[in-house]
Amino acid sequence: MSAFAAVDLGASSGRVIVGTVDDGRVSLHEVNRFPNGPVPVAGSLHWDVLGLYRGVLDGLRAAGREAGALSGVGIDSWAVDYGLLDDDGALLGNPFHYRDARTDGVPDKVFTAIPATELYARTGLQVQPFNTVFQLVAAQGTAALAAARTALLVPDLLGYWLTGARVAEVTNASTTGLLDATTRTWATDLAERLAVDSSILPPLLDPGALLGHVRADVGLHGAVPVWTVGSHDTASAVVAVPAVGDDFAYISCGTWSLVGLELESPVLTEESRAANFTNEAGVDGTVRYLRNVMGLWVLQESIRTWNEAGLPADLPDLLAAAARVPALTTVVDLDSPTFLPPGDMPARIADEAARTGQTPPQSQAETVRCILDSLALAYRRAVRQAAALAHRDVSVVHVVGGGVRNELLCQLTSDATGLPVVAGPVEGAALGNVLVQARAAGVLSGGLRELRAVGARGLELRRYEPGATGGPSDRQWAAAASRIARDDR
Numbered sequence: 395m396s397a398f399a400a401v402d403l404g405a406s407s408g409r410v411i412v413g414t415v416d417d418g419r420v421s422l423h424e425v426n427r428f429p430n431g432p433v434p435v436a437g438s439l440h441w442d443v444l445g446l447y448r449g450v451l452d453g454l455r456a457a458g459r460e461a462g463a464l465s466g467v468g469i470d471s472w473a474v475d476y477g478l479l480d481d482d483g484a485l486l487g488n489p490f491h492y493r494d495a496r497t498d499g500v501p502d503k504v505f506t507a508i509p510a511t512e513l514y515a516r517t518g519l520q521v522q523p524f525n526t527v528f529q530l531v532a533a534q535g536t537a538a539l540a541a542a543r544t545a546l547l548v549p550d551l552l553g554y555w556l557t558g559a560r561v562a563e564v565t566n567a568s569t570t571g572l573l574d575a576t577t578r579t580w581a582t583d584l585a586e587r588l589a590v591d592s593s594i595l596p597p598l599l600d601p602g603a604l605l606g607h608v609r610a611d612v613g614l615h616g617a618v619p620v621w622t623v624g625s626h627d628t629a630s631a632v633v634a635v636p637a638v639g640d641d642f643a644y645i646s647c648g649t650w651s652l653v654g655l656e657l658e659s660p661v662l663t664e665e666s667r668a669a670n671f672t673n674e675a676g677v678d679g680t681v682r683y684l685r686n687v688m689g690l691w692v693l694q695e696s697i698r699t700w701n702e703a704g705l706p707a708d709l710p711d712l713l714a715a716a717a718r719v720p721a722l723t724t725v726v727d728l729d730s731p732t733f734l735p736p737g738d739m740p741a742r743i744a745d746e747a748a749r750t751g752q753t754p755p756q757s758q759a760e761t762v763r764c765i766l767d768s769l770a771l772a773y774r775r776a777v778r779q780a781a782a783l784a785h786r787d788v789s790v791v792h793v794v795g796g797g798v799r800n801e802l803l804c805q806l807t808s809d810a811t812g813l814p815v816v817a818g819p820v821e822g823a824a825l826g827n828v829l830v831q832a833r834a835a836g837v838l839s840g841g842l843r844e845l846r847a848v849g850a851r852g853l854e855l856r857r858y859e860p861g862a863t864g865g866p867s868d869r870q871w872a873a874a875a876s877r878i879a880r881d882d883r
């Protein structure tokens with residue numbers, strides 16, 4: 395029996411989970427969970443990265459106590475955000491949160507230096523204002539960037555604090571906008587053309603490599619290896635998709651919903667760029683061909699808004715009430731940038747509804763229903779477009795992550811896509827993290843198919859069939875899509 399600690403940091407919480415691998419089965423047990431979120435500081439949004447590191451240290455010690463001896467630690471988190479280190483390896487300032495407004499307008503500025511078409515042909519990356527490359531351009535002229543010797547993405551930064559090694563794990567590096575999607579090496583020429591000093595980009599490592607050993611002063615028993623994993627949480631989550639064949643789509647459903655396919659090579663066509671599909675690096679050389687859908691963030695922020703206004707907003711009650719609201723009464727385009735920054739989502743939803751000539755939701759239940767219907771609609775569109783753009787057939791949609799618990803959303807996803815949905819695991823990123831560590835440590839072997847089979851053994855999966863609860867027909871979903879003027883291929 396071997397035990398691994400998976401550090402998995404999401405935008406709304408961080409956790410340390412012990413994964414025990416025994417006789418070709420994995421079981422997960424959470425030993426620490428701590429809140430996470432944007433911290434507004436003097437007009438900017440930051441992460442409390444030291445607070446997160448404290449949660450990691452507490453969790454690793456708890457993991458060590460529980461497991462006795464740990465065979466490894468692996469770290470994954472959200473993407474794109476980074477800390478800058480000076481010559482001494484000290485952190486220069488608090489990392490910015492990707493929802494900070496400093497990148498507003500920066501993509502267009504960058505595209506005057508390098509056309510969007512050229513950038514996409516090289517990096518295959520979707521345009522999101524928060525891509526690291528845009529953040530670095532926005533930071534030009536700051537004292538911190540001028541003093542920086544190394545930029546480390548968040549999991550790499552925590553790995554550096556644990557081991558002293560400064561590297562860039564490749565799955566997360568692929569979200570920077572500075573990685574060549576075909577060669578998987580830094581596109582230093584693009585960086586230089588944007589006056590970004592490419593010497594701050596550290597050497598790349600693949601998932602499954604030995605990063606180093608946990609510093610002795612952390613207080614773990616023995617020399618505990620830190621393995622690189624799919625350090626982008628979405629990459630780890632995709633490893634945990636319990637798929638048996640190749641013709642699956644996945645939705646990694648948390649604060650964001652990442653909707654797409656696993657491919658062998660990137661799709662760098664103009665149609666793909668126009669649809670803003672991304673080609674992010676997956677474990678074992680795969681490509682995560684997907685689109686970011688705004689996700690449960692809009693629901694989380696709605697609940698926060700209601701709580702702040704003193705309104706009762708308990709998620710299970712809201713979901714039960716939303717299930718009783720007629721389907722597709724109002725839908726909004728969740729891809730709209732209006733939903734990106736924190737704020738009053740119910741008001742923004744009402745504005746979007748009015749803008750598209752629909753009746754704004756009147757109650758909390760109607761607002762929640764609108765969010766869920768709109769998510770399902772966005773999933774339908776993303777799954778169909780991904781399949782068309784990559785010339786692939788899709789016969790099943792796997793949902794992993796926190797959204798697995800949202801039964802209404804899973805059923806709506808099946809209804810909207812017209813495909814069976816298999817829901818689980820909830821802790822997808824942690825499971826994928828553990829599977830890759832266990833293989834690196836020699837406890838498991840094989841490719842993704844074998845890892846997935848091991849991961850699936852311990853899971854309770856739930857299957858949803860289209861129309862099983864009398865939900866809207868394909869024609870009704872298509873009509874709803876046309877209300878928000880999206881191309882609904």
Ligand code: LFR
Nearest residue numbers: 471472473474627628650652
């Ligand atoms: C999901 C995720 C997405 C990425 C977004 C921002 O947690 O990692 O894949 O686009 O967060 O980093």
